[in-house]
Every structure is written in C-alpha cells, then in structure tokens.
Amino acid sequence: MGQLLTASDIPSLSLLYKLRKLSAPSPGASPLPTTTRPGPGADVPPPSKSLNDRVGLIRGDITTLKLDAIVNAANRSLLGGGGVDGAIHRAAGPELYDECRALGGCPTGSAKITNGYGLPARKIIHAVGPVYDPLDHDKSERLLTGCYTRSLELAVEHGCRTVAFSAISTGVYGYPSQDAAPAALGAIRKFLTGPDGDKIDKVVIVTFEMKDVEAYNEFIPLFFPPVAEDETTTDNEEDEARETEAKLTAEAEAVASELPSAPTSDPSDTGPAGKKQRQGED
Numbered sequence: 001m002g003q004l005l006t007a008s009d010i011p012s013l014s015l016l017y018k019l020r021k022l023s024a025p026s027p028g029a030s031p032l033p034t035t036t037r038p039g040p041g042a043d044v045p046p047p048s049k050s051l052n053d054r055v056g057l058i059r060g061d062i063t064t065l066k067l068d069a070i071v072n073a074a075n076r077s078l079l080g081g082g083g084v085d086g087a088i089h090r091a092a093g094p095e096l097y098d099e100c101r102a103l104g105g106c107p108t109g110s111a112k113i114t115n116g117y118g119l120p121a122r123k124i125i126h127a128v129g130p131v132y133d134p135l136d137h138d139k140s141e142r143l144l145t146g147c148y149t150r151s152l153e154l155a156v157e158h159g160c161r162t163v164a165f166s167a168i169s170t171g172v173y174g175y176p177s178q179d180a181a182p183a184a185l186g187a188i189r190k191f192l193t194g195p196d197g198d199k200i201d202k203v204v205i206v207t208f209e210m211k212d213v214e215a216y217n218e219f220i221p222l223f224f225p226p227v228a229e230d231e232t233t234t235d236n237e238e239d240e241a242r243e244t245e246a247k248l249t250a251e252a253e254a255v256a257s258e259l260p261s262a263p264t265s266d267p268s269d270t271g272p273a274g275k276k277q278r279q280g281e282d
C-alpha cells in the first residue's frame with residue numbers, strides 16, 4: 001500500500017480556495033443539476049468558513065485514507081464487486097466478506113457499516129446507490145441522496161468524526177457526474193448544518209476519474225461558496241499555502257504512482273470481489 005493520508009493531510013475547501021484550486025461561482029450560476037435545471041436556479045447558500053474548513057476534497061484511492069470511516073459504493077448483496085467496491089474488499093481482506101455476508105444485504109438508497117479490517121480506516125460504510133434511471137431522475141436523486149444522509153447518520157451513530165465518500169453510482173451504475181455531484185453536495189451540506197452536523201469534523205469527497213473532478217470543481221462553489229477571507233490572503237498565508245501545496249503535490253504523486261488505472265469500462269473480473277452486477281431497482 002502507498003502512503004496513508006490522515007484528515008489533516010487532506011485539503012479543506014478553505015485551503016483549496018486560497019490556493020485558487022477552486023474559484024467563486026460565476027454570477028447567476030445555479031446549484032441545481034445542469035441536466036434537470038428547469039429555469040432560474042435556486043440561490044447559492046451563504047458562505048461559511050466553518051463548513052469550508054470541515055469539507056475536504058482529494059483525487060485518489062479511497063483505500064489509502066486513514067480516517068474514521070470510508071464510504072464504499074456497494075451493491076445490494078454487499079458481497080463485493082468491481083470498481084471501488086472491489087478495491088475496498090481486496091484491501092480489507094476476507095474478514096470483510098464474512099462480516100458483509102452476515103448483514104444479509106442492504107436496500108438501494110441506504111447503507112450498512114462494518115469494520116475496516118486491513119484498511120487504514122476504522123470503519124467501512126457500504127452505501128447502495130441507485131442504477132441511474134434517466135426516465136425517473138427524481139427517484140434516482142432521492143435514492144442517491146439517501147445514501148449520503150444514511151451514511152452520515154451511521155458515522156455519527158458509530159462515533160466516526162472523519163468520513164470519506166467515493167462518488168457513489170457514478171461508475172458502473174451510470175449516474176451522470178454532473179447530476180450526482182450536486183445531489184451529494186446538497187445532502188452533505190444539509191447534514192452538516194443539521195442537528196447532528198457538529199458530530200462530524202470532516203467530510204472528504206474523493207474523486208477518481210476526471211469527470212467527477214470536473215463536476216465537483218463546478219458544483220462545490222455553488223454549495224460551499226468561498227468566504228471573503230479565503231480570497232484575500234496575507235503574504236504569510238500565501239507562503240503557508242504554497243508549502244502545503246508542495247506537500248500535497250508530493251503526496252498526490254505518491255498516491256497516483258500506486259493507483260490502478262481509472263476504470264474506463266465495466267469491470268470484467270469475477271469472484272466475491274469480482275464483477276459488480278447491475279441489479280434492478282426494487
């Protein structure tokens with residue numbers, strides 16, 4: 001396994017704004033998904049430093065994160081599959097399969113939690129995203145939002161204060177990244193500003209493929225806009241930001257050198273941690 005990253009190694013949105021890796025939303029931009037935007041968009045919510053400090057963004061392999069919990073994009077059997085599910089089962093080892101088998105599956109739009117076993121993360125939250133249905137976008141969105149909300153509830157129930165999400169449903173399950181990112185960000189913001197929001201210290205969004213990197217770069221500023229001080233920095237802060245950036249680049253290169261190629265087609269491997277079958281909705 002490559003270098004492990006802890007919560008403090010992962011750049012917060014506040015830092016990414018300072019480093020100009022994220023930029024303020026353009027005037028008139030809407031947080032609604034591009035493909036379903038009916039007309040004039042909803043308003044961008046007010047900026048919050050506390051929220052921007054508590055959300056992180058990183059591109060890489062979620063199995064290398066040493067956080068309290070990582071969220072897997074599982075299927076209803078919970079018995080492993082391709083994509084991120086396969087990577088998590090391989091890294092966690094066979095005990096994970098045994099614990100998952102005892103859980104008896106999980107409905108779409110919900111999640112279950114297990115131990116992390118061979119992973120650096122203490123817990124794994126297995127969220128079952130929907131297979132995207134272009135004929136029923138609302139249902140797909142409700143189920144995807146449910147995955148994020150239930151995963152955060154489970155994290156709180158199990159005392160997990162730092163949680164990383166993979167881009168649920170955007171792989172084999174075909175959810176367009178431009179629609180999945182705003183659904184995920186809306187659910188995360190709602191949870192962090194809700195009654196149990198202060199029980200989570202950091203939510204990390206983990207991207208893997210460029211399409212998700214691009215979708216999050218576009219939609220993050222619409223859900224977590226920069227506060228004024230993120231955009232005006234002192235010389236000292238500029239130096240610190242440059243140092244952090246150099247460290248992150250070195251770490252990202254170390255992680256990237258260990259990464260498998262990003263999947264470009266359906267996985268074709270088999271076995272308990274093998275092919276993830278599309279499963280029809282209930």
Ligand code: ADP
Binds near residue numbers: 060084
């Ligand atoms: P789903 O069937 O829910 O679409 P996939 O595993 O096919 O699940 O894809 C979910 C997301 O996980 C995709 O965006 C994919 O690029 C990403 N992914 C695949 N492997 C990893 C990994 N090791 N770490 C983080 N994300 C990953």
